[in-house]
Amino acid sequence: MQVSREEILHIAKLSNLNLKEEEIDTYLLHLQDILNFANIVSKAPVEGLDETIGANDNYNVFRKDEVKVFEDNEALLQNAPEKERNMFKIPKVIQ
Amino acid sequence: MDPHKNLNILCEEGKQMDITKLTVHELQEKLKAKELTITEITKAYADNIEKYEKDVQAFITPLGNEAVKKAEEIQEKVENGEINTPLAGIPIGIKDNICTKGVRTTCASKMLENFISPYNATVVEKLEEQNLINLGKLNMDEFAMGASTEYSYFQKTRNPWNLNTVPGGSSGGSAAAVASNMVPWALGSDTGGSIRQPASFCGIVGLKPTYGLVSRYGLVAFASSLDQIGPITKDVEDAAILLNIITGHDERDTTSVNKEKVDYTKALKNDVKGLKIGIPKQYFGEGINPEVKEKLEEAIEKYKELGATVEECSLDIADYALATYYIIACAEASSNLGRFDGIRYGYRTENFSNLKDIYRNSRSEGFGSEVKRRIILGTYVLSSGYYDAYYKKAQQVRTLVKREFDKAFDKYDVLLTPTSPSVAFEIGTRSNNPLEMYLADICTVSVNIAGLPGISVPCGVDSKGMPIGMQLIGNRFSEETLINAAYTYEQEVKFREKYSPEFKKF
């Protein structure tokens, strides 16, 4: 599949990454290279095979509905770039 | 009797060098026989960090001084009987994508340069329960994405066998630190070969456990369905001992298996008579360095001599598996790395006036180029219109890969392949061609795709003296078989007695 410039810009936007003008071509080239290789999966004999989700056969792994309080609340906020009144501060978001 | 008298004699210069060359089980014996003290051991390693780190650059956060202090504490507690775990006071290095409370966990990324985890990973708790000492956080490719440790934000780690070459990756810091005796052993993580390939490049042992055997809680996720923590050690016995410590069911990880605990040291039996070994011919074709091939063939002969049944077989999935690996790993990574948004922790750009700036500039400035490349690839294969062609197909190929392995394990106990098609390559020679770098993972990724265990053990050196690794792959939860097979070979070949790194450049 041929990846267009618009597509890579759209993908960058979805992933919240800026691509500098000079980076676009490099990323485009690399992506195209890797996808050309990855296309081999379309030739794999997988007709009728289920999809594997996860790497093992565990199922129904649940937790009891019991409260456990995480004690070190301070540690949860210690890495915040900016905080106020125990909340993470960001530029104004209009909803 | 003054116990210090004896210790002082043992602490002489020169003797310390010997300490750090010992394996953990050897250290443990000496501790037991009171020939060494806990403090001496940790000091010896801290000294080695001083000595070799400037050349090897294996640590992101070395903790030599803290470790010595901790060793003194533990020593005292052992002496007055407060602590009696058998490995108390043994130091360990930890890959820097495993969360440690109180010490930064960077994932070798600018994004997490100053990040301090509010909790310990389950494996770290297990190390602490055994009173092991954290000797430092080890370098890696940023977010474990890479096979050379060149993609670290902080530094390029050197291979102690040739300081001009890479140690492999992504657990390159762990492997290089063990190989250069700066830590007696280390934890790594393996998503597509990140424990086995650096172990192979550095002439040591690396074991990637069955998916679900070791808890992933606290391992910063690269690809959730592939990641697994495992030991990087000097020999197979140490790998078995460390595996004993880190395995076990964890309620905080739903993919963790609820199985009875196994004592892997019981599998350290020097006997492979009757063991059925399959040699998948696809892993010995073109693209494999002839010297690597030669050493592998010698290893195969050795197994025959030792009484194993060896047979060539076919496992025609290598290319599919590699493509599938990159599709799945990048897709999961693109989502896993969404949380690095500059809001709750991690790097935040200085250059913003609105929320969008915070997202885009923080992520663009905080992530390195390889991470961005994989996020873009992963986002692409999940995006509308391409999901079925790539991601969905890859999930089906995953089923195919599992089936092919199932068939192989109906006939064989283990499969034997090279760990990597080549020995350690020179720094800077591959990092400009991502696809070429990806192709070098061909021998290891299918193991992760199928969730199997794999171990890399050294099987010789090439004409320049660079180590070559052999990979043994087992069926799910057959770590004991792998340990038995690897141990028997190791006892016979005695790689460590013949070769050791010399910290040279060539």
Added chain:
Amino acid sequence: MSREDYEIVIGLEVHAELSTKTKIFCSCPTEFGAEPNTHTCPVCMAMPGALPVLNEKVVEYAVKAGLATDCTIAKESKNDRKNYFYPDLPKSYQISQFDKPLCAHGKVEIEEDGNVKTIGITRIHIEEDAGKLNHNEFGSGSLVDLNRAGVPLIEIVSEPDMRSSRDAENYLRKIKSILEYIEVSDCKMQEGSLRADVNVSVRKKGAREFGTRTEMKNMNSFRSIVRAIDYEADRQIDILEEGGKIDQETLRWDDVSGRTFSMRDKEDAQDYRYFPEPDLVAIRLSDEYIENIRKNLPELPESRKKRYLEEYKLTEKESKMLTSSKYMSNIFEEALKICGNAKAVANWLLSDVSRILNEKELEPDQIPFTAQDLAKMIILIEKGTISSAIGKKVLEELFENPKDPEKIIEEKGWIQISDEGAIKEVVMKILDNNPQSIADFKAGKDRALGFLVGQAMKETKGKANPKMLNEMFLEELNK
């Protein structure tokens, strides 16, 4: 063309917070109203390396909801990631369900003026709630509180089977009532624990294709939903009538201006990149598990209604109204247990209590007093301690300042006058002041008696025992 030529098509996505003790993927408490970020942990704060573990109650509650709405329960189900960036979504993906929801193909019946209509339920799936953005009134910027992040939700998606805002209201009331009955959600709309995304489109009557729909997100009052649907349908019809085209978009309803506004940049077309959540494992439900939940499902409104008709001899209308809210119905049953008078309890609830709720724009779950208070009040009336007129005043007081009715009447001095001497005194005084009424009565005008009793009640501020008043007036007048 006129409005009558158009048909409105409405579908609802109802989000209900489940009333579990802990969050969906971690053990943090779900209680409302804690200090910011104190109900958080590495998992719900999306710290690197933290992993989710599914709360078993969430599955159970979702299955309950599915069974109560006639859904088929999936034997095999899974969780998926929905990827998008927003500051209230710490992982930058929401764990939800995409192609294998826990429940699907259900239905509920709604009723309007005796006409029963079936609304299809497309699916019910489990997912996690987002955090909350607080707008900094004094400083610059917004503040992120993640206490609510990870609170379990079920999303109930309806078929586009509703044709009026009234249908939508009835449907939502029905869903609310069912969820309350089966006790999986407290459905407190004012706290946001029940909210709906409303999809509206219009088409010419008889048309087969649906029109382009717009979506109004996070609506949390019946009144706004009705107004928003009516406004949006009108807006769309106006556009079509003028030859325009409807844009498929997300709108925000503004209650103050009574208008909808476009919410998102159109350039930011969303692509959620759903894929199976690799940190969680498959959910497989056995027949036994499902049947066990079915067996233990609490009584639903329909069967309660039937019981009221048969056991308590209430009318069809009374039974329906009482059972439409579990809270109302529970108060009825509890009060009945204490005072034993079904008709009286029903009357009080359906007339005065309902009237006050309406006036105050409250829902039955916001009734501030207990069933015991109501029962006591009824007993006081039956014993003659207070009159029904005082009863109404006690009820008003129970809404304002709920406490034991006996205390209320004591403090307010509302105890009924049943002392013969005191009554006689009042009767004599009224008779003295109203000679004309005496004459009227003697001339055969019975109405005069009512007037005199009324005057006496006024004089005693409603406290006189009306039965005694009546008898004493008759006695005096007939002398």
